[in-house]
Amino acid sequence: MTTDLFITCACGSRIPVSQGQAASVVSCECGRECAVPGLSELRRQSGQDAYTTNAVESVHKAIGEGDLPGPNCIQCQATPDYLIRCRVVCERSFAKNSTSEDEAHFGAFFLGIFGRLFSPLWIKTREQVSVTHGRDTVVEPSFRLCRSCQASAGNLRRKRTLRRLLRLVPQYAQLLHEYPQAKLLFLEARESPVTNADES
Numbered sequence: 001m002t003t004d005l006f007i008t009c010a011c012g013s014r015i016p017v018s019q020g021q022a023a024s025v026v027s028c029e030c031g032r033e034c035a036v037p038g039l040s041e042l043r044r045q046s047g048q049d050a051y052t053t054n055a056v057e058s059v060h061k062a063i064g065e066g067d068l069p070g071p072n073c074i075q076c077q078a079t080p081d082y083l084i085r086c087r088v089v090c091e092r093s094f095a096k097n098s099t100s101e102d103e104a105h106f107g108a109f110f111l112g113i114f115g116r117l118f119s120p121l122w123i124k125t126r127e128q129v130s131v132t133h134g135r136d137t138v139v140e141p142s143f144r145l146c147r148s149c150q151a152s153a154g155n156l157r158r159k160r161t162l163r164r165l166l167r168l169v170p171q172y173a174q175l176l177h178e179y180p181q182a183k184l185l186f187l188e189a190r191e192s193p194v195t196n197a198d199e200s
């Protein structure tokens, strides 16, 4: 799954890249700097079927089927008091500036007879064009905590705390493993003794 990723340079060379080099820039032997797209796009370009990764799919599937969040506190399995929601931005589509040359025909100013007298005057304008690679891959995991685990966990807004708690859930742990650069964001902690079974 993690092997055989590559990008193709404008010179035609195939540059092998690692998963960790997704959404970065690598240099080719020819001297060109080549933008590496985000992981899912990189996989797609490398001919791997999965557009989103296994981890993203399995989390979405588990949430969709009601397996996540689990009914109990993720740390001690006690009856939960809080539902914690957070956001994991696995990868962002990123914009790379490139330059295109737009040609504007100024000969059009000279109509009628003048058009015949003056050779067409061309002016090139350089314009910054934004090229987007890949797309955002965002997952919104939620999990439950009991009051005492919530109190001992520390500040959930701290990424380290959130990461540690998310890792307690195998699907989330896999997600963070596949996307070591993922951005974690705490959304809310809702007082919610309700379990999945009660909600449905």
Ligand SMILES: [Zn+2]
Binding pocket: 009, 010, 011, 012, 013, 028, 029, 030, 031, 032
């Ligand atoms: Zn090259």
Ligand SMILES: [Zn+2]
Binding pocket: 073, 074, 075, 076, 077, 078, 145, 146, 147, 148, 149, 150
């Ligand atoms: Zn607990």
